[in-house]
Amino acid sequence: MSTVGFRQHDHTHCVHTALAQAEAKCKTRRLQFTPVRRRVLEILLEKHRAMGAYDILGILSAEGLGSQPPVAYRALDFLVQNGFVHRIEQLNAYAACAHPTHDHVPAFLICRSCKAVAETETELTQGRLGAAASTSGFQIERVVVEAEGLCPECVGELP
Amino acid sequence: MSTVGFRQHDHTHCVHTALAQAEAKCKTRRLQFTPVRRRVLEILLEKHRAMGAYDILGILSAEGLGSQPPVAYRALDFLVQNGFVHRIEQLNAYAACAHPTHDHVPAFLICRSCKAVAETETELTQGRLGAAASTSGFQIERVVVEAEGLCPECVGELP
């Protein structure tokens, strides 16, 4: 399954594929897939977990791609804006999108022990939240859904 | 309806009621409902909106109840831990619980224009998220559900 990413896998191939897809999408939309933007996405794809802006900045800095916070935040804003990366609100962190080929409402499973993050999908106006919104006349534009708990690896090893 | 709080109302009475309920609950559970904790909850009930820790600290400080960040964060941690207050992840802010009398999974509707916040409820493992969790063996302990959009007041007045 591609919906949940807790199992180990080799992803040198999928990093390449995702970068190529991102590049193509940018070309289509006439967006500039600049070196910093490309590298930030690549870092997030390679690490395959949520990373803070300053973690990413540290890597960029070591590579001579920029050392000040705006460098990282600008690249991340671009990637989030265009759906290549999601922001995880609970962690103040960022993760590469696992389903970049189609529009979706991301939802996350976040392990409180090992910090692994898996992305799945949800609906914009599911269940009671959607009902409450339409009852009150609230117009939902974006939904943050983030579940915290224990991943399969950690669930056996902790209280 | 009590589920959605976008309509105007007078709540001097409900502040008193909520404080009394909190006090009773603390007595039952043998928790210390100290002056700072009480006052922080009262502030959040009175303002009836999401507030940052430093907003609250400013008020506490003006009243001589403490001037350093840990004062506010400790009180907020206590109130969140015990279900009197919820943290709004998207806003890095806190709001008094609207349904303190029973256990629930809070969900929020957040107006991006006026910053009003309404609390409703949801299920711990709704829809696809729950399905993905059980498929992968992830054990959900807490869910953050926060919808961003336009409240009834603002939906007519903005693009």
Added chain:
DNA sequence: TTGAAAAATGTAATAACATATCATCTTGGA
């Protein structure tokens, strides 16, 4: 009642996360 343990508070310092501003350079298109 009293004394040890647990909980809460006071205080200082610092860490972590994020944005504002303005100058300069690059890119894409008329």
Added chain:
DNA sequence: TCCAAGATGATATGTTATTACATTTTTCAA
């Protein structure tokens, strides 16, 4: 070619949150 929009460089600052340790207060059982 030249302009305008977009991207980057660089400095400073703003905002949110935690660590650490000393002191006081509360709890609870001997």
